[in-house]
Amino acid sequence: MSYLKALNLRQAVALLRGNPGRIRVVAGATDLSLQEMPQVALDITALPETTGLETADGFFSLGAALTHSEIANSHPVRHKATALTEACASIGSPQIRNVGTLGGNVINAAPAADAAVALVALGAGAVMINLEGKTREEAVEDLYAGFNQTIIDSGSEIMLKLVIRPCAANEGSSFERFASRKALALPMVNGAARVEVVDGFFRSVRLVLAPINPAPTRLLNLEEKLQGAPVTEETYKKIETEAAAEVEVRASLLRCTAQYRSHLIGVLAARVVRKAAERALERK
Numbered sequence: 001m002s003y004l005k006a007l008n009l010r011q012a013v014a015l016l017r018g019n020p021g022r023i024r025v026v027a028g029a030t031d032l033s034l035q036e037m038p039q040v041a042l043d044i045t046a047l048p049e050t051t052g053l054e055t056a057d058g059f060f061s062l063g064a065a066l067t068h069s070e071i072a073n074s075h076p077v078r079h080k081a082t083a084l085t086e087a088c089a090s091i092g093s094p095q096i097r098n099v100g101t102l103g104g105n106v107i108n109a110a111p112a113a114d115a116a117v118a119l120v121a122l123g124a125g126a127v128m129i130n131l132e133g134k135t136r137e138e139a140v141e142d143l144y145a146g147f148n149q150t151i152i153d154s155g156s157e158i159m160l161k162l163v164i165r166p167c168a169a170n171e172g173s174s175f176e177r178f179a180s181r182k183a184l185a186l187p188m189v190n191g192a193a194r195v196e197v198v199d200g201f202f203r204s205v206r207l208v209l210a211p212i213n214p215a216p217t218r219l220l221n222l223e224e225k226l227q228g229a230p231v232t233e234e235t236y237k238k239i240e241t242e243a244a245a246e247v248e249v250r251a252s253l254l255r256c257t258a259q260y261r262s263h264l265i266g267v268l269a270a271r272v273v274r275k276a277a278e279r280a281l282e283r284k
């Protein structure tokens with residue numbers, strides 16, 4: 001295997017073009033190194049386009065090769081896209097967070113991937129560049145194609161960045177997970193919410209849970225029912241009792257029974273919506 005580190009985007013695209021069928025993009029390699037390594041690994045972690053963290057045109061632009069530690073420690077992201085910093089701070093261990101990246105978390109497409117859940121709840125988009133140097137943007141929630149699969153071909157495309165609209169003054173977001181340990185344990189359930197609150201009522205709610213399907217799963221029926229619902233204890237109770245009914249809850253041999261997961265889904269769904277709403281009210 002050869003390992004190439006591109007120093008600029010033009011060089012990265014040229015290397016991809018010059019090695020069809022043999023090359024694959026690599027970032028932190030925390031997932032890829034446990035799978036079949038390609039003949040040629042193309043490291044994209046030194047590109048300015050994949051490592052920037054800025055606000056442009058009112059959106060956060062987060063390089064796909066930013067590590068979970070970098071995101072977790074970003075003050076602006078913590079303030080206006082809190083769910084993402086909470087998710088990144090919960091991943092693996094300090095060693096994993098120091099090398100594992102945001103883009104890798106999405107593209108590896110593990111059903112329980114923590115950062116991906118927060119990104120979908122926040123309504124993030126992803127920007128990719130192809131062999132012709134053309135870019136395209138897709139909603140993160142539309143990238144999934146099956147278990148451990150996305151529509152991105154890492155042999156001919158590079159994810160450059162994730163784009164998120166920061167929370168406005170009446171919005172808040174939150175992420176939580178239940179796992180058997182506080183570190184180095186995949187979650188039994190993880191979830192995130194982004195809400196907008198106006199005059200004591202939910203104007204909009206995005207509520208995402210995993211691992212339920214191969215991709216982070218939005219509870220679309222519940223999201224719709226919550227539109228216009230009052231921010232009250234009754235509403236949180238309704239979320240707790242109705243969340244699990246909307247999804248097919250599977251048992252996991254290693255993690256938990258379906259019955260326990262079903263209970264956790266209700267508790268976690270209500271918690272993330274409540275926390276996101278509290279943040280929206282605090283920020284007003």
Ligand SMILES: Cc1cc2nc3c(=O)[nH]c(=O)nc-3n(C[C@H](O)[C@H](O)[C@H](O)COP(=O)(O)OP(=O)(O)OC[C@H]3O[C@@H](n4cnc5c(N)ncnc54)[C@H](O)[C@@H]3O)c2cc1C
Pocket residue numbers: 024025026027028029030031032033044050064065090091092093096099100101102103104105106107108112113114115152153154157158159160184185186187
């Ligand atoms: C011990 C351990 C614990 C872990 N714990 C957790 C956990 O708690 N929660 C969690 O969510 N994950 C966890 N992970 C998984 C992993 O660390 C994350 O998914 C991480 O974010 C992957 O990023 P990476 O940069 O290492 O990806 P890589 O391994 O470098 O790449 C993963 C995939 O994405 C592709 N890819 C990467 N970047 C790009 C890009 N910019 N453009 C195109 N293709 C790209 C690669 O080709 C590969 O297919 C754990 C892993 C380990 C080993």
